[in-house]
Amino acid sequence: MPPATTPDDNAWRALRRRRFLLGRWPWRALAHTMSTLVVWVVFAIPCLAVGVPIGGAIAELSRGQVLSASGLLLLGLALGFIVLPLLATPVLALDRWRARLVDPTRLAAPPRAPSVPGAWLRDRYLTVRRWRYAGYAAATLVLQGAILATVSLLATSAGALIAAPVLVSDEDPVSVGPWQTTSSSAALLLALLGLALLVGVVYAWTAGACLQVALLRRTLEADHARRLAEELTEVGASRTRLVESFDSERRRIERDLHDGAQQRLVTLAMGLGVARLEVVDALGADHPAAHGVAAAHEQAKVLMDELRAFVRGIHPKVLTDVGLVAAIDQLTASLPFPVTVTSSLTTRPAAHVETTAYFAASEALTNIVRHSGASRASVSLGRDGGDIVVELRDDGHGGATPRPDSGLTWMADRLAAVGGSLGLSSPPGGPTVVRMRIPESR
């Protein structure tokens, strides 16, 4: 048996253990059940404010006064409407505090009410959450009352039964219902019965307390789950914004390089080209000066190619100017094996879709070159439902699996950031098919 004091231990777990009665949980649960009395006393007065007009309405109705009955009923309901949400906050706070007697695990706290009066009123009376709390308050006051009453009744009965051997005498029979006895052996039997009932009562009050806490937990966590969902949506949106700002930053860098360094470099290489001609004309091709200028010219050309490849990796101009199909077409042109590009797109997708599709396809093609051993590949682009679908096939040896830090994982992350998805089929022996879907609208 685990020690009774593990941090996540609670009355509900203890209830299912054999030595439950010997531990501290029955006493804690009892304290919880008894403290219901305090809750009741504290809230009896505000509840009366609602209860009295409704009671009055029932009385009027029994006298046939329909009009005054409905008036009182309306008054009761209106008071209930005003009082219940107000009542819910302290009920919830008290119950949340008391719940630790039964389950020390902290319960999610209800959110704070706004301090601006207008917002406070709206929050209090016009939100689903507050009305759920109000519903809880109403339900729990009834439920806890019922539990307390039942437990008290059963406990009293058990007490009376246990006392039977002491109370019984020939003149003073003990009766249970219609059955009476004056025999002391029968009384002893009753005492045993009472003892059994007492054990049952201990279980009952613990179960009752657990039930009440479970209800409280549900009430608070329904909210918690929704808040988590809201936060997740916000995190998703911020990830999308992050990727988009990343993309626009790349475009900006590409533009700056294109307008600045690239243009300057082409002009420089051109100038060196002219100088090369001049030097050859003036001094002949074999002159050391001609060699020097020629070498500088060639170097500038190499640098130009490298810068162009670098800029293309940042963000290819053809993607912005002409579109996704042309950009992928150009990308495949430099690969060491033939790639067929087919497209059924008749109009250009949105810029962020094109950028995502381009870089994901680029990564997929890099993977094919590096790992697949393919001799042929194909890329097809199209629309399906509201999605842009890009499918890449290769005739390589297959067996591709996404690992952390692998290209496939990067692609999946990149696609997920814009609400897209990645499908992969790569049986050993191939072929490998990668299918990317990107929703056109968010």
Place this chain on the structure above:
Amino acid sequence: MVLAEDGTLLREGLVGLLERLGFEVVSAVGDAEALIAAVDEHDPDLVVTDIRMPPGYSDEGLRAACRLRTRRALPVVALSQYVERSYAEDLLDSAGGRAVGYLLKDRVVDVAEFGQALRTVVGGGTVVDPEVVRQLMRRSDPLDRLTERERGVLALLAEGHSNLAIAERLVVTEAAVNKHVGNILSKLDLPPSADSNRRVLAVLTWLRRHD
């Protein structure tokens, strides 16, 4: 000739280069509208234009060139930032593909070759960037019928070089090139032709059809 290029630095560099190559630059402009106006004003023998220009920075230069060529086969060399075959095709489809060139912008640094390409276009010839030809050729399965050497000759042919220029590049005799060209044309079912430019266009058309 008229030059259109939006980058100031590069435009000035190009003017210097073109004049060094013996061309008279009568007007150097920075956008497509100014290009059309300059052509109307000067009626030049050659236009060299950047494809990507203000205001939209997509294919303004190309559109202007094609528009100019609807009136007459004005020799035009269009410079492109990247290989886009649709651009090359638009140019080849204008004025019967004569007197037109499509080159990557980077080619201007190979000064002598660039000058040669401009002269070919002024003379009514067709010049296509080697990169475009390379892309067209690597996609055409029927080219498997050609030998390695024939494919090399075909590439140079498609770029717009004459038999003599091809012979010089490959360091073979012109007669050998003539033989290769004959073989290529018959293997591709193209009519033999003495006019080298008609031959270039036939080859380009064939490559585009089999792309």
